[in-house]
Amino acid sequence: MKRSDYIFLPLICAIALFLGWKLFAATEKDLSGVIIQPIDDIGAFIAAAEQIQPKEGEVYLLAQQWKWSSEITLQAGRDYILHLATADIQHGFHLPREAMGQSVDILLQPNKKYQVNLRNLKPGVYPIGCTEYCGIEHNKMRTKLIVLE
Amino acid sequence: MTLREEYRYWSLISIIALAIAGVFALLLVFSRTPYVQDILPWPWKSFFHKGLVTHVIFSFVVWFLATMGAFWAYSLAQQQGDDAHSKIGGFALLLAVAGCLGLILPALLDLGEAELNNYVPVMTHWLYYLGLILLAAGLLICAVRQMIMRSGFNGQKATAILYIIALICFTLAYSYLPDGLSSPTYNERLFWGGGHVLQFVNTALLFLAWQFVARDPILSPPYVVLTFGILVVFVLPTPITYLIFDVLGQVHRDFYTDLLRYGLLLPSLIFSLGLIRFLVSEKRRQLDRLTQQVFWLSLITYNLGGLYGLLLDGTDTRVPAHYHAVIGGINLSFMIFYHRVLLPAIEVPVREGRLFTAQYWLYGLGQIMHASGMFLAGSMGVPRKTSGDAQALDSLEKVLSMGLMGIGGIIAVLGGVLFVIMTLKWMMSARRVG
Numbered sequence: 001m002k003r004s005d006y007i008f009l010p011l012i013c014a015i016a017l018f019l020g021w022k023l024f025a026a027t028e029k030d031l032s033g034v035i036i037q038p039i040d041d042i043g044a045f046i047a048a049a050e051q052i053q054p055k056e057g058e059v060y061l062l063a064q065q066w067k068w069s070s071e072i073t074l075q076a077g078r079d080y081i082l083h084l085a086t087a088d089i090q091h092g093f094h095l096p097r098e099a100m101g102q103s104v105d106i107l108l109q110p111n112k113k114y115q116v117n118l119r120n121l122k123p124g125v126y127p128i129g130c131t132e133y134c135g136i137e138h139n140k141m142r143t144k145l146i147v148l149e
Numbered sequence: 150m151t152l153r154e155e156y157r158y159w160s161l162i163s164i165i166a167l168a169i170a171g172v173f174a175l176l177l178v179f180s181r182t183p184y185v186q187d188i189l190p191w192p193w194k195s196f197f198h199k200g201l202v203t204h205v206i207f208s209f210v211v212w213f214l215a216t217m218g219a220f221w222a223y224s225l226a227q228q229q230g231d232d233a234h235s236k237i238g239g240f241a242l243l244l245a246v247a248g249c250l251g252l253i254l255p256a257l258l259d260l261g262e263a264e265l266n267n268y269v270p271v272m273t274h275w276l277y278y279l280g281l282i283l284l285a286a287g288l289l290i291c292a293v294r295q296m297i298m299r300s301g302f303n304g305q306k307a308t309a310i311l312y313i314i315a316l317i318c319f320t321l322a323y324s325y326l327p328d329g330l331s332s333p334t335y336n337e338r339l340f341w342g343g344g345h346v347l348q349f350v351n352t353a354l355l356f357l358a359w360q361f362v363a364r365d366p367i368l369s370p371p372y373v374v375l376t377f378g379i380l381v382v383f384v385l386p387t388p389i390t391y392l393i394f395d396v397l398g399q400v401h402r403d404f405y406t407d408l409l410r411y412g413l414l415l416p417s418l419i420f421s422l423g424l425i426r427f428l429v430s431e432k433r434r435q436l437d438r439l440t441q442q443v444f445w446l447s448l449i450t451y452n453l454g455g456l457y458g459l460l461l462d463g464t465d466t467r468v469p470a471h472y473h474a475v476i477g478g479i480n481l482s483f484m485i486f487y488h489r490v491l492l493p494a495i496e497v498p499v500r501e502g503r504l505f506t507a508q509y510w511l512y513g514l515g516q517i518m519h520a521s522g523m524f525l526a527g528s529m530g531v532p533r534k535t536s537g538d539a540q541a542l543d544s545l546e547k548v549l550s551m552g553l554m555g556i557g558g559i560i561a562v563l564g565g566v567l568f569v570i571m572t573l574k575w576m577m578s579a580r581r582v583g
């Protein structure tokens with residue numbers, strides 16, 4: 001072995017250990033900030049999602065093969081609670097990182113409802129996609145979050 | 150069957166797989182290019198999906214796995230001699246060929262429905278699943294044979310371990326998935342963990358291909374052990390995830406995405422830096438010019454794809470941009486492996502010339518354009534794996550980037566077609582003479 005190997009080999013091992021630790025740590029933090037509850041009446045959720053003006057500061061979005069219930073229009077600088085659920089099979093809610101400085105990705109499983117806070121929204125139009133393969137038209141499952149000034 | 154026959158047959162399987170995939174690729178690129186897609190009479194909406202399944206399974210899964218079979222048989226032959234016999238090798242090949250029949254028949258006979266789940270897309274018909282099992286079993290035999298070889302830990306053994314772990318993940322997923330799931334969820338979760346582990350196999354195959362072609366060691370032994378060791382160590386705990394996390398849940402799902410991010414970065418970096426060092430050192434003079442150029446092309450395409458992989462966020466065309474580039478980089482390494490290592494070993498003459506050189510440049514640059522066009526389009530929010538109206542091509546930038554993607558795709562397919570036609574022709578005609 002060359003002399004430089006005594007530096008590089010341990011260095012590589014150390015980086016590998018660090019990355020391994022990051023991977024391990026990532027299994028813990030995933031769902032922080034998301035409240036998950038069982039849901040027995042999807043009908044009530046659907047009704048809320050269909051309402052044009054639900055309660056102040058609350059937004060409902062329903063996923064189903066292969067569409068989202070609506071577009072979402074919000075005001076920048078205000079706080080909202082986003083309620084999510086699926087009407088049929090597993091879907092994934094995804095909001096790109098540009099919207100809040102951090103991307104949101106939530107796997108939506110049947111018979112559960114999910115609650116997540118939307119804060120510090122920056123003005124703009126953000127695509128919302130489905131990140132869990134849910135059938136042949138999965139990629140058409142798209143809507144938008146519009147944040148007004 | 151001798152080991153030389155074994156690696157010749159594995160090569161034939163992999164290149165024929167590419168030929169099958171190529172036919173479908175051409176049709177798919179047309180169906181996704183702006184303007185061209187309007188001119189073409191494209192009535193079969195369901196063809197797009199079935200064609201995509203067939204294209205992916207042959208160009209990605211069969212081509213990679215059969216090349217792995219060729220690698221293993223070839224490296225065994227290097228140790229035991231080309232004429233060493235192996236009874237089980239012929240049986241493994243037979244399983245793989247039967248498996249390929251199972252994979253193509255459902256698309257031709259319109260059996261089952263297309264399901265475009267990640268990594269291993271399927272036609273939902275028992276014949277197709279049987280095909281997958283037979284193909285996997287054929288390579289499992291080779292993997293086990295590789296494992297029980299008397300030699301220390303090396304790249305071949307590492308690849309075998311990774312492959313076996315991928316199969317364990319598929320099996321665990323199968324046994325843990327509850328009854329009554331919808332077909333999309335079932336197939337996505339069935340192939341999720343093992344599919345991610347297969348990307349570690351594919352990365353290992355890239356390193357092996359580079360090493361075969363370079364002949365002189367690219368990395369010194371401790372680095373080789375370390376690089377392949379990291380790949381294995383990251384993958385070793387994956388079967389446990391099935392015991393501790395819900396297979397259907399978010400933690401399980403995100404674990405595998407993170408596994409790629411954290412596990413592939415370092416080995417790719419080490420081997421790429423090693424190759425760069427090799428290519429700027431005196432050792433490069435042992436290689437002809439084209440081989441050196443292909444090394445650079447492969448290196449750049451693969452690492453561009455790795456970079457796109459680190460940058461992706463969500464569901465747009467940046468995801469396919471990433472994997473087309475990494476896969477393109479790996480494909481280039483396989484192409485040069487076949488031309489510089491495998492064909493000479495089976496005494497098939499390789500005819501150099503302009504077209505020969507062109508295939509590499511067309512494929513490499515085409516794939517870089519194709520992937521970069523997709524990446525740009527994705528950054529502007531064009532959704533993936535759709536065609537026609539759903540793409541919402543409402544700005545000039547989007548149309549341009551999708552055009553770049555379409556033209557790049559056509560150029561890449563030209564390169565790929567040249568590779569398949571030339572290589573198959575040489576192999577077939579040499580066979581008749583021999």
Ligand code: HEM
Pocket residue numbers: 266267268348351352405406409410413414417454455456458459461468471472475476479
């Ligand atoms: C260089 C390091 C790599 C990094 C950082 C990386 C990262 C990623 C990430 C983050 C995703 C999206 C998340 C997911 O679907 O789980 C992904 C998807 C994918 N990667 Fe990679 N990857 C790497 C290498 C590879 C290699 C070597 C291959 C295959 C030869 C590959 C093939 C794929 C495929 C096919 C998908 C898409 C699956 C789909 O959505 O259809 N990647 N990669």
Ligand SMILES: [Cu+2]
Pocket residue numbers: 063064065066090091092130131132133134138141
């Ligand atoms: Cu969905």
